[in-house]
Amino acid sequence: MKKNVLIIAGPTAVGKTDLSLKLAQELNGEIISADSVQIYKGMDIGSATPSDEELNTVKHYLINEVNPKDEYSVALYAKEAREIINDIHSRGKLPIVVGGTGLYINSLMYEMDFSEQVKDDKLRKKLMDEAEVEGVDYIHNKLEKMDPNAANNIHKNNLKRVIRALEINILTGKKMADFKTDPVKTTEFNPILICLKRNRKLLYVRINRRVDIMLKNGLIEEVKKLKKNGLNQDYTSMKAIGYKEVLGYLDGKYDYDLLVTIIKKNTRHFAKRQLTWFRRYNDAIWINIDNHNDNFEETYKKIIKIVNNG
């Protein structure tokens, strides 16, 4: 029988951390983060990384692992998280994947083909320059000739993706579809996907409140520190919500009030995108936790039952 992996997903600020800590204690589990920002070191406030106390209560993985100047990727995540899952299983414990990065979670639940190491920054830049000079239609037509299927699926304005598809074709001669086999579920373990949700309005209230708290807790200082260490908006890590906006504020692009508004807005938009992503999974178990602000008992008991019954 395949071993279980419990996955707790959901939009930002829904309350994943609190619940997962409780679950880990009840289920003899260890937590693997699925968060593309918490994985970076020194980005704690803006990414709502669990506190030191929380991190010490339950064993956590893939949090504060990567230098913000380094690049990270789903491919790496899929590899590392699977190794950790195996390790946890080998010790007879339950791996609990917690996070809101849909693609990362997807890379665990499904077999994604990351075998070909293809990436060429120079080529990307060249294509980007080309697009700037010739226009998006030109570059999209180019893709149309090389990989009509991909061109059909990617909107011409989505430059990043158009270029990626071209990059793959130029580097490997393959087409996008060659990597995009029908979703095949992983056979290594049995993923149990729990998606947490709340009433949208309430979620937005929580988001707004949390942004205020982040600011009060020193988000700006955190970004200043990162900036001092040489980080700027060109780094992937600094494109995270909260960070990119504060960098703009520090550069004088807008005042404090507008900064707050923008961070909140972007976070709300993000939460919406997360929800859209998670809705793709037909076998997801959605749990509304509106009524569990103070007491998770009912929710975690429900989840424990689900896990125990396979």
Add this chain to the structure above:
RNA sequence: GGAGGGGUUCCCGAGCGGCCAAAGGGGGUGGACUGUAAAUCCAUUGUCAGAGACUUCGAAGGUUCGAAUCCUUCUCCCUCCA
């Protein structure tokens, strides 16, 4: 008290007789997503909805084949002079 300017769809803001359910932006909502994913991109946004019908542009009247657009009165807001 006098002289002007203005009240437009959730918000800001264009329109100034028909091509206006009304530009544009914001916000909201829905969606896409295979190595940057907290990224990147798309759609939709008066109501019912099938073409189409119905109710909107501060309020009430009026002119006109036809009004958000013109006239009258009322009402609220802003600026300047007193």
